[in-house]
Amino acid sequence: MDTYIGKGIPRIESFEKVTGIAKYVNDLSFPGMLYAKMKLSPHAHAKIKKIDVSKAKELPGVKAVLTGQELNYKQGLYLRDKDILAQGKVRYQGEPVAAVAAVSEEIAEKAVSLIDVEYELLSPVFDPVEAIKEGAPLIHEDLGSYQYMKGVFHPVPGTNIANHHKLRKGDVEKGFKESYKIIENEFTMPQVAHVPMETHAVIAEWLPNDKIKVCTSAQSPFAVRNLMSNTLGVPVAKIEVEVPYLGGGFGGKAGIHLEPLAALLSKKAGGRPVKLVAKREEEFNTLPCRQALVARIKTGVSKEGRILAQEITYYWDAGAYADYGVNIGRAAGYSGAGPYDIKNVKLDSYTIYTNHVFGTAYRGFGHVEFMWAIERQMDIIAHELGMDPYEFRMKNLLKPGSITITGEKIRENTGRVDKCLESVAKEIVWGTKKTEEERKAEIAQGKITGKGLAVLHKAPAMPTFTSCSAVAKFNDDGTVNIIIAGTDMGQGTYTALAQIAAETLKMPIEKINIVWDCDTKTNPYDWQTVASRFLFMGGNAVIRACDDMIDQMKEVASAVLRAPKDELEIGEEKVYIKHNPDEFVTYQQLALGYVYPNGNAIGGPIIGRGKYIAQGLTNLDPETGQGLPAIDWTYGAHGVEIEIDIKTGDLTIKKIASVFDVGKVINKLLTEGQVKGGVIQGIGTGLFEGYIYNKDGKLLNSSFTDYKIPTAKDIPDEIVVDFVETPQLDGPFGARGVAEHPMISVNAAIANAIYDAIGVNINDQPLTSERIWRALKEAGF
Ligand code: SMO
Numbered sequence: 001m002d003t004y005i006g007k008g009i010p011r012i013e014s015f016e017k018v019t020g021i022a023k024y025v026n027d028l029s030f031p032g033m034l035y036a037k038m039k040l041s042p043h044a045h046a047k048i049k050k051i052d053v054s055k056a057k058e059l060p061g062v063k064a065v066l067t068g069q070e071l072n073y074k075q076g077l078y079l080r081d082k083d084i085l086a087q088g089k090v091r092y093q094g095e096p097v098a099a100v101a102a103v104s105e106e107i108a109e110k111a112v113s114l115i116d117v118e119y120e121l122l123s124p125v126f127d128p129v130e131a132i133k134e135g136a137p138l139i140h141e142d143l144g145s146y147q148y149m150k151g152v153f154h155p156v157p158g159t160n161i162a163n164h165h166k167l168r169k170g171d172v173e174k175g176f177k178e179s180y181k182i183i184e185n186e187f188t189m190p191q192v193a194h195v196p197m198e199t200h201a202v203i204a205e206w207l208p209n210d211k212i213k214v215c216t217s218a219q220s221p222f223a224v225r226n227l228m229s230n231t232l233g234v235p236v237a238k239i240e241v242e243v244p245y246l247g248g249g250f251g252g253k254a255g256i257h258l259e260p261l262a263a264l265l266s267k268k269a270g271g272r273p274v275k276l277v278a279k280r281e282e283e284f285n286t287l288p289c290r291q292a293l294v295a296r297i298k299t300g301v302s303k304e305g306r307i308l309a310q311e312i313t314y315y316w317d318a319g320a321y322a323d324y325g326v327n328i329g330r331a332a333g334y335s336g337a338g339p340y341d342i343k344n345v346k347l348d349s350y351t352i353y354t355n356h357v358f359g360t361a362y363r364g365f366g367h368v369e370f371m372w373a374i375e376r377q378m379d380i381i382a383h384e385l386g387m388d389p390y391e392f393r394m395k396n397l398l399k400p401g402s403i404t405i406t407g408e409k410i411r412e413n414t415g416r417v418d419k420c421l422e423s424v425a426k427e428i429v430w431g432t433k434k435t436e437e438e439r440k441a442e443i444a445q446g447k448i449t450g451k452g453l454a455v456l457h458k459a460p461a462m463p464t465f466t467s468c469s470a471v472a473k474f475n476d477d478g479t480v481n482i483i484i485a486g487t488d489m490g491q492g493t494y495t496a497l498a499q500i501a502a503e504t505l506k507m508p509i510e511k512i513n514i515v516w517d518c519d520t521k522t523n524p525y526d527w528q529t530v531a532s533r534f535l536f537m538g539g540n541a542v543i544r545a546c547d548d549m550i551d552q553m554k555e556v557a558s559a560v561l562r563a564p565k566d567e568l569e570i571g572e573e574k575v576y577i578k579h580n581p582d583e584f585v586t587y588q589q590l591a592l593g594y595v596y597p598n599g600n601a602i603g604g605p606i607i608g609r610g611k612y613i614a615q616g617l618t619n620l621d622p623e624t625g626q627g628l629p630a631i632d633w634t635y636g637a638h639g640v641e642i643e644i645d646i647k648t649g650d651l652t653i654k655k656i657a658s659v660f661d662v663g664k665v666i667n668k669l670l671t672e673g674q675v676k677g678g679v680i681q682g683i684g685t686g687l688f689e690g691y692i693y694n695k696d697g698k699l700l701n702s703s704f705t706d707y708k709i710p711t712a713k714d715i716p717d718e719i720v721v722d723f724v725e726t727p728q729l730d731g732p733f734g735a736r737g738v739a740e741h742p743m744i745s746v747n748a749a750i751a752n753a754i755y756d757a758i759g760v761n762i763n764d765q766p767l768t769s770e771r772i773w774r775a776l777k778e779a780g781f
Contacts, residue, residue, distance in 0.1 A: 004499040004509055005733050008669030012495045013245075013488070013516065022245040025201035025217045026277050033203070034063050036265050036276040037108040039098040039115045040286060041090035044355040044697025045124035045137065048089060048097060048117060055114040056100055061107040064268035065115075067098045071264065074146070075231040076323025077223070077255035078153055079162060081146040082358075084231075084260050089122065091139055091320035092357045093697050094285030101265040101274045124355035124697050128315040129294055131160040131352050139320065139353040148230075151622070153326045160353040162322035165333030167625030169405050170344035172300075175309025179300030183381050187297070187373035189747075189765040190690035191317065192290040194362050195709055196489075198247025199278040200287055202258050206267035210234065214241045214263060219254040219487055220528035221520045227256040228263065242519035246489040250681075251361030251740075252288060253489070254530045255324050284357075284702035289691065291325055291351075291359030291366070292317035295373035305387050307396050309344040310337055314370060316351045319358035326351045328359075328366035331459075334406045334620065334629040335367060338374035339417045339457035341402040347625065355697050363678065364740045365531060367458045368685060368747070375454040375748030376763055379755060389752065390425050390453055394418060397455065407626045412726075415661035415736065417455050417635035419724045424639030425453060427657035427720050443781075446646050449654070450757025454749035455637045458532065458741055459630030468537035469524040469611040472501065472545035478573060478588030479511040480549075482542055485523035486534040488516060491739050492670035493534045499666055500539050500732055504546035507573045507587065524609070532737025535666065536632055537612050539732025544610025553590045556603035560585050560594050632728060632736045636660035638679070638749040644757050646781050649773030651687060653716035653750070660741055661724040664734035671738060675721045678742025684710040686747030690766045 016022040053065045068085035076082045086097045098115050102108040125131045125139070140146075144157040153163045176182055202216040212234060218224045221241035229236045246253070258276050266274040278287055293316055300309040314332050318325035329351035337345050362368070382392035397418045402410045425431070428451055434442075442448045470484040482501050488494040494514040502509040515523070526538070550570055557575035558565045561583050569578045576584035585594060593603045620627040641655040658679050665671050688708040692700045701707040727734030751762050760775035 004503045006665050006668060007499065009495055009499060009509065009667055010669065011492055012498055012514065024198055024245050024247055025203060025215055028203060028215060028244065030203065030273040033273045033275055034101040034103060034269055035105045035108045036099055036101045036262060036274050037105070037112045038096040038282070038286065039112045039117065041086060041093055041095045041097050043090055043119055043121060044093045045122040045139070046090050046119035047122060048086060049120050050118040051098055052116040053098060056111040059107060059111045059114060061103040062100055062111045063103065063272065064101040064265045065098065065111070066265055066268060073231050073260065075227065075256055075260055076321070077227060078149060078327045079146040079155065079323045080148050080230070081140065081162070081323050082321040084264065090119070092355055093699065094357055095320065096261070096286060099261055099265055101269050125160070126354050126356055126693065126697055128317040128350070128352040128354055131354050132350060136160060139355065153330070161350055162318055162353055163326035163329050163351040165330045165349040165625065166623065167333050167345060167347035167405060168623070169407070169626065172309040172311050172344045172346040175344035176300040179308050180303040181384060182298060182300045183384055184298040185377055185380060185763060187295045187376055187763045189293045189369045189372050191292045191356060191359060192362065192685050192689045192691070193284055193707065194250040194252035194289065196248030196250060196252060199280060199283045200253065200257050201277040202262045203273050203275045204259060204262035204266050205271060205273045206263050207271045210238055212239045212263050214239065214259050216241060216243060216259050217246055217253055218243055218259070219249045219489065219530060220485070220526065221518055221523070222485055222525055223254070223528045224256055224259050225520045228259055231256070231260050232263070240519065240521050242517070243487050244517070246487050249489040250363045251365065251530065254361050254528055257287060280704070281702050284707070285699055286357070288358050288360035290362035291319070291328060291369065292356070293369040295370060297373055297377045299377060299381055301381055301385060305385055305392050305395050307340060307342050310342050312336060312347045314349040316349065317354050317356060317359065318351050319354055319356040321358040322351050322353060324360040325358070328361060332366045332370050333625050335457065335459060336370045337405045338371060339398045339455055339635055340396045341398050342405060345405045356693070357699065361530060363681065364458065364744045367456065367744045368682070371456050371745045372748050372765060375745050376751055376761070379752045380761055383755070388431070390421070390430055393421060393453070393455060397421065406620065406629050408628055413729045415633055415635045415663065415726050415728070416724055417457060417637065417661070420635055420637040420659040420661055421453065421455050423659040423722055423724065424637045424657040428639035428641050428655060430639065443646065447643050448646055448757045449641065449643050450753040450755070452640050452642070452749045452751065452753030452756055453637065454745035454752060455635070456741060456745040457633055457635045458744060459633045466527040467611055467613040468526045468541045469609065470538065470541035470545040471524050472542070472549050472608040472610070474549065474587065474591035474606040476592055478586065478591050479513060480505065481513045481515050482545070483515045483523055484538055484541065485518055485526035486538045487518055487529045489529070491674060492667065493538065495670060496535050496666045497538055497542050500542050501546055504543050505550065506571045532634065532739040532741065535735060536731055536737050537614060539735060540612035541610040543732055544612065545608040546610070548608030548610060549606050552606050552608065553587065556590055556594050557585050559602055632731065634660060634662060634736050634738055634741050636741050638746055640749040640753050642750060642753040642757065644754070644772060646776060649769040649776055651767065651769065651772055653683065655718040655720065656716050657720040658742060659722045659724060660738050661726050662738045663728035663731050663736040664725050665723050666733065666735050671723070672721045674739060675742040676719050678740070679719055679746055680710050680715055682743040682746025683714060685743070685766065686750045687714070687767050
């Protein structure tokens, strides 16, 4: 049999998706279902003086009205800091303060408009650097009570600091003293939207027997169940969560969002199902986005271009709530100096409350934000030293034998960032300088070109309960069901898992069914589909479940064939004797127990179980940040060629080359698709996207009229994708995750190319035509 590993197999759920058979939450409806709408705060920071819901309640068709006053709950993933509906005060414009469930959307909408809220304005704070200064308005008064994961996060009561992650390695002061040059810069990045095609949607029922049923667009049914239990004080066993098809997540649907609100509305409405679907404007105004970042980096380098010391401060704008943001700030604490070999590092990563809409994980989990700063800084240093940015990076990148900033030794199988960089540099023909004539010719034609490079890395951010399990079972006809609770929101992991199962069981992939009705009732436990972890964790769990089945089949076949187990082999859906392949039993014969010709039976249904438990994230020293943070690092690099219109500042990407060390490509087609999608999303972040607020904290671009995302017109003429394959020894067939990585550092590569074209550094995102036009003016064009 040919191997399935590495093949370009089309997505196994394409038929359902393309034909519209696939049902998403908003496609579902139940008898007696009510529709919910939220009343949103028009203010960024205000006391709620009074909420009058009497008119809303009187409206015929209204079945439940809720306000924050009635809800003494907090929800959240790593910190329990979020109000379900604002209690006592609002902390961002767009925060829900009340909600209604009614028999139709129109009536719910009308009822919401009849709710009267009286506010007393409080002074807001929007800049994270300002928010940690003495005397800044305090956003949370009860910070001390939010911590529930012992010892991992440290909100600082009496301040706006949700968490402070420290990393200390070596002696930076000594490093700076020995440095030939010290280069210090500030880089910024605004909040950015995830923009999944499907907005957040949930249908919840709180039945009169106190059972809660939830059907939701979440990245994990188990995370929602556990966090609902944690929030509402209802036992886990009483909560059932189902995730049907999921139309994109990108991190924005990790953790818990609208589920408790829908459930509480259902409770108030006597147990009728309640549907709550976010409008696109609410996706921007009410639901979380990528955190903004202010990054200050001071780097000391030797004359020869070795980095001797680096002092980094990250000010994360968490927005009003930081339940997920604290862990992003923490990830920046151990990944935040980039994939570089640096002896002396001092890093402070502050997750800070502000009165912006709150932030969360977004594809890359903080790395898009801080690698923007790191990869800009690396280019700036190279220019100041008169070195080639490629040579400068090569001199400093992690290689086998290097020690990471958390004290881990890079092993032979850890992945090779240098090889990725080498590959993209080759692809864009790095190193050939334009002649003076060529440059003049470009200027004469009004278009100037440039090339840029950037590298990246990312490890998954995982707490200790991050196990994944799978059940595999044979059906009567010899086909196999794989039951697993990770979600496929478009990334293609179900297809890769089918390949892994087919390969392990040595049987045709057509006979593998991935059971993708994903719910807590039937599926075995998985933590969350986040952090590029599903293929790695799920793949390992599936291999183990299949191996368990093979073992059981061999056990029975050994009795039937009267041969010791270790003389048995599998292949072509048979268990056979190694030295005598004609002696065999088929999988189908074994599936439900082998039946002898005389009618006696042996064995039983073949059901395999597999689990994979990742090393947890509890072992970083809180004072030094030292320890083993993660199990699986994926490295990559981008090389980009751009063209700038000298008159308008418009930028066109002519070509982008992206290379990742994924350990082993499981599905070429889908991995390439994953990379291209990420690169385009990265171009969106790089060139167009970013929340714009007025001085009162009102989001001005909360719709697609004002918030531009990349369209077909913005896709580069050429996207070249390639892979380095340094096998990850504990990865399934050597594979490691690559879901988030393609998006990281695209922005920095583009900005580096802008410098190459016009000689001006742009250190603020996004790289809009206006910013580029201003840079052109600065350069004298
Ligand atoms: S950005 Mo993610 O869902 O870890």
